[in-house]
């Protein structure tokens with residue numbers, strides 16, 4: 001972990017990829033829960049680049065269309081891409097705080113520039129593989145993984161100036177339990193590796209993570225962890241906009257992070273969809289901080 005002694009934090013207080021307000025307060029909630037203090041106590045040098053400015057237009061463009069707030073999401077994505085690209089050049093482990101999951105359009109655009117074969121672990125109740133055509137909601141936070149594969153609106157897929165950012169065979173989705181029809185088709189068509197809740201129930205998180213680590217370390221030169229807090233069961237993490245019952249437990253998620261730390265394959269991460277308005281006493285942000293700590297190598301003994 002020595003070359004990753006420095007952690008570079010970028011906040012993205014964006015809620016334009018979906019309709020419920022509150023997820024824009026995610027970065028503050030995670031900072032308030034003690035993220036910087038925790039990382040410093042673990043011995044890391046922490047550089048906080050602050051938040052990307054969000055331009056919420058007063059008349060709410062594209063509300064009725066299939067890509068809600070398209071122009072605003074493009075702008076934020078470009079800015080995040082540039083900011084992360086710069087941060088990576090200065091060194092350190094990039095840690096992005098969301099914001100709704102549409103932020104990964106910009107984050108992966110900035111990160112993938114630095115790798116030939118970037119892998120992604122998409123830890124999520126959802127697959128986020130919709131396009132405007134298949135989306136049941138028009139919410140861009142249900143589309144970022146498809147966009148990173150180069151599928152969807154050209155103005156989104158070309159963020160950062162190149163398409164695609166990811167190859168389907170370099171993605172592993174973990175924790176999925178709410179998959180739309182179009183997403184299911186795409187998963188089959190592209191052969192994307194998915195460990196649904198069924199596999200986690202059946203084989204246990206240990207086997208799922210062993211497979212994931214083995215699969216990705218063979219074929220990638222860096223791995224980005226995109227952690228949507230709604231992967232975790234809402235019993236533990238109620239502060240999310242699109243909760244789905246029957247999720248990953250708190251312990252299983254720690255185990256997953258600890259196994260990733262041990263494997264040393266993760267080269268960047270983001271924690272998204274924390275919504276303090278829907279939360280109980282900042283519990284979901286607290287869990288996010290604990291998981292970041294485990295991911296970065298914190299051990300019980």
Ligand SMILES: NC(=[NH2+])NCCC[C@H](N)C(=O)O
Pocket residue numbers: 100101102126128130135136137138139141142143178180228230242273
């Ligand atoms: N990042 C998320 N929480 N995504 C939820 C997506 C929900 C649904 N599949 C949609 O496309 O609208």
Ligand SMILES: [Mn+2]
Pocket residue numbers: 101124126128141228
């Ligand atoms: Mn998601």
Ligand SMILES: [Mn+2]
Pocket residue numbers: 124125126228230231242
């Ligand atoms: Mn989700």
